[in-house]
Amino acid sequence: MRISDIQISRSTGIVELSGKVNDFRLWYRFPEDYAIPARADAFVAVALLPAMLAGEVLEVSPDLPVSGKLLENLPYLQEIYHCWNPVFRRIEVRANAADGSVANIGIGSFFSGGVDGTYTALKHAEITHLVLINGFDLFLEPPVFAQAVERNRSFAASLGKTLLTVETNFLDFNAAFGVSRSISFGTCLASVALGLAFRRAYVPSAGFTYAHLLPLGSHPLTDPLFSTEATEIVHDGAEASRNEKTKKIFDCDAVAQNLRVCWDDMNRNCGRCGKCLRTRMSLRALGISAPAFEELRSVHEIKSLTVDKWEELIFMEDSLRLAEQRGDRELARVLRAAIRRHDFRRFAVECDRLLLGGLLKAVKARFVKPERLRPGPVPDPNYPAEPNRANS
Amino acid sequence: MRVRDIRLTTTDRTIELSGAVNDYRLWFRFPGDFVVQPRADAFLAVALLPAMMAGEPLEIDSNHPVSPKLLEGIQQLQEIYHCWNPALKKVAISASASPATVANRGIASFFSGGVDGTYTALKHAEITHVILINGFDFFLDASAFSQAVDRNTIFAARLGKTLVPVETNYIQFNQACGPSRNISFGSCLGSIALALAFHRNYVPSAFDYRTLHPDGAHPLTDPLFSSEATQIVHDGCEASRAEKTAKIFEHQAVAQNLRVCWADMNRNCGRCNKCLRTRVALRALGISGEAFEDLSSLDDLRKWYLTGPREQDFLLENLRLAERRGDREMAGILRRFARRNDLKRLAVEADRLFLGGVLKRIKHLFVKPERLRVGPFPDPNYPP
Numbered sequence: 010m011r012i013s014d015i016q017i018s019r020s021t022g023i024v025e026l027s028g029k030v031n032d033f034r035l036w037y038r039f040p041e042d043y044a045i046p047a048r049a050d051a052f053v054a055v056a057l058l059p060a061m062l063a064g065e066v067l068e069v070s071p072d073l074p075v076s077g078k079l080l081e082n083l084p085y086l087q088e089i090y091h092c093w094n095p096v097f098r099r100i101e102v103r104a105n106a107a108d109g110s111v112a113n114i115g116i117g118s119f120f121s122g123g124v125d126g127t128y129t130a131l132k133h134a135e136i137t138h139l140v141l142i143n144g145f146d147l148f149l150e151p152p153v154f155a156q157a158v159e160r161n162r163s164f165a166a167s168l169g170k171t172l173l174t175v176e177t178n179f180l181d182f183n184a185a186f187g188v189s190r191s192i193s194f195g196t197c198l199a200s201v202a203l204g205l206a207f208r209r210a211y212v213p214s215a216g217f218t219y220a221h222l223l224p225l226g227s228h229p230l231t232d233p234l235f236s237t238e239a240t241e242i243v244h245d246g247a248e249a250s251r252n253e254k255t256k257k258i259f260d261c262d263a264v265a266q267n268l269r270v271c272w273d274d275m276n277r278n279c280g281r282c283g284k285c286l287r288t289r290m291s292l293r294a295l296g297i298s299a300p301a302f303e304e305l306r307s308v309h310e311i312k313s314l315t316v317d318k319w320e321e322l323i324f325m326e327d328s329l330r331l332a333e334q335r336g337d338r339e340l341a342r343v344l345r346a347a348i349r350r351h352d353f354r355r356f357a358v359e360c361d362r363l364l365l366g367g368l369l370k371a372v373k374a375r376f377v378k379p380e381r382l383r384p385g386p387v388p389d390p391n392y393p394a395e396p397n398r399a400n401s
Numbered sequence: 402m403r404v405r406d407i408r409l410t411t412t413d414r415t416i417e418l419s420g421a422v423n424d425y426r427l428w429f430r431f432p433g434d435f436v437v438q439p440r441a442d443a444f445l446a447v448a449l450l451p452a453m454m455a456g457e458p459l460e461i462d463s464n465h466p467v468s469p470k471l472l473e474g475i476q477q478l479q480e481i482y483h484c485w486n487p488a489l490k491k492v493a494i495s496a497s498a499s500p501a502t503v504a505n506r507g508i509a510s511f512f513s514g515g516v517d518g519t520y521t522a523l524k525h526a527e528i529t530h531v532i533l534i535n536g537f538d539f540f541l542d543a544s545a546f547s548q549a550v551d552r553n554t555i556f557a558a559r560l561g562k563t564l565v566p567v568e569t570n571y572i573q574f575n576q577a578c579g580p581s582r583n584i585s586f587g588s589c590l591g592s593i594a595l596a597l598a599f600h601r602n603y604v605p606s607a608f609d610y611r612t613l614h615p616d617g618a619h620p621l622t623d624p625l626f627s628s629e630a631t632q633i634v635h636d637g638c639e640a641s642r643a644e645k646t647a648k649i650f651e652h653q654a655v656a657q658n659l660r661v662c663w664a665d666m667n668r669n670c671g672r673c674n675k676c677l678r679t680r681v682a683l684r685a686l687g688i689s690g691e692a693f694e695d696l697s698s699l700d701d702l703r704k705w706y707l708t709g710p711r712e713q714d715f716l717l718e719n720l721r722l723a724e725r726r727g728d729r730e731m732a733g734i735l736r737r738f739a740r741r742n743d744l745k746r747l748a749v750e751a752d753r754l755f756l757g758g759v760l761k762r763i764k765h766l767f768v769k770p771e772r773l774r775v776g777p778f779p780d781p782n783y784p785p
Contacts, residue, residue, distance in 0.1 A: 088639035092610040219484040220615060220778075229621055230610070248480040349754070356750055363743050387611075 010060040012052045013070040017045060026204050028052045028073075030059070033185055037204050038176040044112040044206075049073035051200035053104065054235050055179065057083065058193050059186035061090060061097035062384055067104075074107035076237035079203075086234045090192070093224040096384045097192075108238045112206035113138075117173070118213065118245075119198055121146075122161055122269040124288075125213035128254040129245045130168060131264065136211065139165045144177040145197055146190070149275060157275050164267040175201055189385035195227035199235035199242060206239050214247040216320045222247070223319070224386035252327050255291050265301045278302060286311050287324065293340055294331040308343040316351035325351075402452040404444045405462035409437060418596055420444045420465075422451070425577055429596055430568040436504040436598075441465035443592035445496065446626050447571065449475060450585050451578040453482060454775055456490040466499035468628035471595070478625045482584070485615040488775050489580070501628035504598035505530075509565065510605065510636075511590055513538070514553055514660040516679070517605035520645040521636045522560065523655065528603065531557050536569040537589055538582070541666055549666050556658040567593055581776035587618035591626030591633060598630050606637040612714050613638070615777035643682045643718050650683065656690045669693060677705050678715060684731060685722035702734055713742050 015028035019041060026045050027036035030052060039045055049069050060067035069075055083102050090097045115137035120126035122141075130139055141161055143154045158174050165172040179197045183190060195212065202210035212232045217223060232244040246254065259265045269275060272282045279285055280303050289305040298304050305311065316322050325348050332341040361369040407420040411433065418437050419428035422444060431437055441461045452459040461467055475494060482489045507529035512518035514533075522531055533553055535546045550566045557564040571589045572582075579585050587604065594602035604623045608616065623635040637645065650656045661679050662669045669676050671694050680696040689695050696702065716739050723732040752760040 089610050092639050219481045219621065220486075222613065224611065248484045352750070352754055356747070356754060359743070359747055359750070363740065363747060 010056060010063060010065045011068045011070070012049055012056055012073065015047050015049055015052065015070075015073055017047045026051065030056045030182070030186075033182055035182045036178055037201060039205065040174065043173070045204060046109060046112050046206060047073075048109055048203075049075045049104065050079055050109065050203040050237060053079060053083070053102070054200040054203055055182065055193070055196045057086065057102075058090065058097060058188045058196060060100050060102075061087060062186065062188055064098040065100060067100055067102045069102075069104035071105050073105070074109065075104040076109050076203075076239070077106035078108070079235065079237050080104060080106050082234040082236070086231060089231055089234075093386050094192070094384060094388045096388065109206060111208050111239045115171075115207055116209045116211075117202065117205060117207040118211035119201075120161070120165075120172075120213075122157070122164075122267060122275070124251060124254050124258065124268065124270060125215050125246060127258050127264065127268060128249065129211050129213040130165075130170065131257065131261075132246070133211065135209075136170060138171050138173045138207065140173045140175060140201060140205070140210075142175045142177060142197075142201060144180055145201075146180075146194065148180055153275060157269075160267065160276065164264075167263060173205070175204075177201070187383050189383040190226065192224075192226050192384070192386040195225075195232055196235070198227060199232065202240055202242055203235065203237060206237075208239070209241045209243060211243050211245045213245055216251075217247065218250055219247045221319070221323050226386065250327050251324050252291050252295060252331060255288065256295050256297070259292065259295070259297045259299050262299060262301075265299050268301055283314065286314055287321075290314070290340070290344075291324075291328055294328040294335070294337065294344075296335050296337075305340075308339050311343060311347075314347055316347055322348065322351060402448060402455060402457045403460045403462070404441055404448055404465075407439050407441055407444065407462070407465045409439050418443065422448045422574070423578070425574055427574045428570055429593060431597065432565060435565065437596055438501075438504055438598065439465060440501065440595075441467045441496065442471055442501060442595040442628055445471060445475065445494070446588050446592040446595055447574070447579075447585075449478065449494075450482065450489065450580050450588055451575075452492050453479065453489040454580050455578075456492065458493040458495065461494070461496035463497040465497075467496045468501040468595075468630070469498040471501075471626065471628045472496065472498055474625035474627060478622055481622055481625075485777050486584070486775060486779050488779065489584075501595070501598060501630040503600050503630045507563075507599055508601045508603075509594070509597060509599040510603035511593075512553070512557075512564075512605075514549070514556075514658060514666070516642060516645050516649065516659065516661060517607055517637060519649050519655060519659060520640065521603050521605040522557075522562065523648065523652075524636070525603065527601075528562060530563045530565050530599065532565045532567055532593065532597070532602075534567045534569065534589075534593065536572050538572075538586065539666065540572055545666060552658065552667065556655075559654065565597070569593070579774075581774040582617065584615070584617050584775070584777040587616075587623055588626070590618065591623065594631055594633050595626065595628060598628070600630070601632045601634060603634050603636045606635055608638065609641050610638045612711075617777070641718055642715060643686060643722055646679065646682045647686050647688065650686070650688045650690050653690060656692050659692050672701065674705070677701065678719075681719050681731070681735070682715075682722070685719045685726065685728065687726055696731075699731060699734060702731070713739065716742070 013029050018025045022041050023038045024041045024045050025036055025038045027034055053075050087099045091099050116135050117138040117140050118129050118136045120139035120141055143149055162172040183193050198212050212227055215227055229244040229247055232242050236242045270284045270288045271278045272284050273279045289302050290311050293305040316325050325344055329344040405421050410417040414433050415430045416433050416437050417428050417430045419426055445467050479491045483491050508527050509530040509532055510521050510528045512522055512531035512533055535541050554564040575585055590604050604618050620635040620638055623633050627633045661675045663673045663675050664670045680693050684696040716735055720735040
């Protein structure tokens with residue numbers, strides 16, 4: 010796999026950093042008033058996993074500089090990825106080391122208006138820039154993105170920070186090389202951080218606290234390894250659960266007012282999708298009422314919530330504990346039922362596997378074709394089978 | 402909680418660093434030819450968890466400096482420990498800060514003769530010293546320890562390294578006021594690394610990146626015990642226990658020194674869980690070595706049974722290796738063990754989900770559950 014032909018081009022209001030990874034032209038567009046060095050750091054960060062998946066040497070055109078520190082840390086990153094999922098093989102990286110320097114003054118943090126980014130933005134007064142990316146987890150239509158930019162710009166300003174918008178075709182790149190986003194999304198954040206080369210860039214932790222860490226694209230062990238001499242990358246916020254972060258955010262109404270968690274719309278909270286419902290449930294469990302979200306008066310609304318993933322289970326159990334503490338018996342009952350449904354389902358799956366040799370699963374697969382997943386942070390796409398309950 | 406009265410005492414052969422943590426005198430004894438500074442870094446490292454458990458501020462006597470970098474690391478350590486188990490509360494630390502300096506030349510690694518320490522010692526040519534501790538996970542009588550020291554001194558010399566024997570009453574200290582060893586053992590290693598103040602000190606890992614979980618030594622916590630002088634590196638998470646074993650048995654002379662036994666530090670009994678586990682791994686890897694009797698008859702294995710989620714990880718790994726080698730006889734036994742563990746877990750789940758835990762309560766009428774100390778998980782019954 011080869012990284013070559015890195016270009017910096019300017020058009021109205023935009024400076025674009027682009028480069029070729031094999032034949033794919035990957036690009037990042039930044040506002041024109043930022044200094045973007047023509048370096049290969051960002052491309053090395055995102056091309057690492059595709060190269061490991063292909064089991065190919067990653068070769069950077071010799072005229073393109075790559076941070077010595079980043080090159081030194083790549084073997085450690087590879088050890089972690091390979092240990093998580095051996096389909097990602099350890100490969101050789103050929104590049105010329107040339108240390109970079111800070112390109113932009115200030116300290117950045119990634120931000121999309123959700124719980125994790127808002128929590129980290131509030132936590133560190135030293136953060137000067139909030140970095141909002143289009144093309145990272147989804148690609149929004151220009152008018153929708155423009156609206157999100159406008160809203161978050163005034164929000165950032167209210168915190169005394171600057172909003173910095175980035176567009177990229179990373180999602181297409183990632184799909185083209187067949188890597189699952191769940192292992193690669195941290196590399197995209199790192200590449201944007203390295204493209205901008207602030208002195209420090211915070212990556213807000215997503216979903217897991219220190220107590221429940223699992224292999225994942227952004228992780229306190231991997232994120233810092235993308236750092237260079239110029240830019241320190243810090244994984245932040247793993248000390249706080251989603252409920253704790255939500256509580257912190259709702260300490261301040263003006264901040265809460267800007268919170269957007271919705272799956273359906275980046276610019277308003279529909280209040281009905283899974284994520285909105287979970288947030289409303291969390292607010293009730295915390296005993297918070299705030300204008301940003303309609304209060305969850307009837308627990309019937311959340312009866313449809315299912316617990317599918319491990320992080321959802323952790324969140325539900327944490328919320329149950331809060332509801333019990335507050336003496337909210339009605340909410341506690343519904344949460345307990347949701348957790349119980351999850352436990353029964355898992356029990357049934359285990360019974361099928363252990364007592365029937367997976368017969369029911371095989372029958373089900375004849376009717377519902379299981380989704381073919383791209384290689385992710387764990388070998389078996391059906392894993393994690395949650396860690397043993399006694400562990401958590 | 403207070404740390405005060407830190408002293409250096411020299412005898413003809415050892416230098417002892419000791420300090421009072423509240424009323425407990427904690428000491429570390431090093432060979433006399435090493436430089437030890439009268440600093441409080443080591444005491445801050447080991448007193449942190451007892452203070453967090455008591456929820457009391459930790460005051461370090463201002464006559465004895467601590468590293469500013471360590472103080473910073475301690476803040477983050479508290480966040481991690483508190484997140485792992487909220488029974489450990491965040492506490493205020495007061496101390497006078499002054500940067501640490503390297504006290505001894507070279508690069509060290511902890512070593513007890515087992516799989517993890519041997520693997521790390523082999524992996525890094527830059528390691529000049531291997532540190533063997535008495536009073537860390539076991540406390541051997543003087544003659545058994547001196548036998549272990551003699552054997553490992555020769556072994557280290559063969560690798561071109563120097564053995565540093567250290568003695569401490571850390572186990573008793575931790576028993577008196579600390580949490581479970583499962584969460585605190587990394588802080589003991591941190592403290593000895595800080596006291597010896599080599600430029601770098603490796604802490605060999607016990608788990609790989611896939612099976613990581615809250616534990617006393619962890620790649621996220623160990624480096625936070627570093628000072629300006631000493632970089633503490635958690636090492637070896639890239640390799641599973643079987644991979645490490647395979648690496649060690651590439652060199653018969655190295656393998657010859659391997660001691661994994663729970664029953665005896667100076668020889669492998671071959672019968673305890675840990676010895677058997679190693680013999681299973683060797684057979685699964687198709688290795689035979691003099692250090693361990695070949696597992697040619699599987700009768701021993703049949704009588705033996707491993708339980709618990711950590712053992713299950715080792716079991717499944719060895720099962721995979723045995724299957725790959727076409728060792729159907731052993732694979733069959735291991736598969737049965739793994740299945741037995743799974744079924745046991747299923748039964749516990751069934752009791753919890755359908756009987757509301759009645760069977761568990763009845764069992765506890767007959768077998769009192771062990772009362773465990775505060776560990777890396779909120780549930781004191783974990784690991785079972």
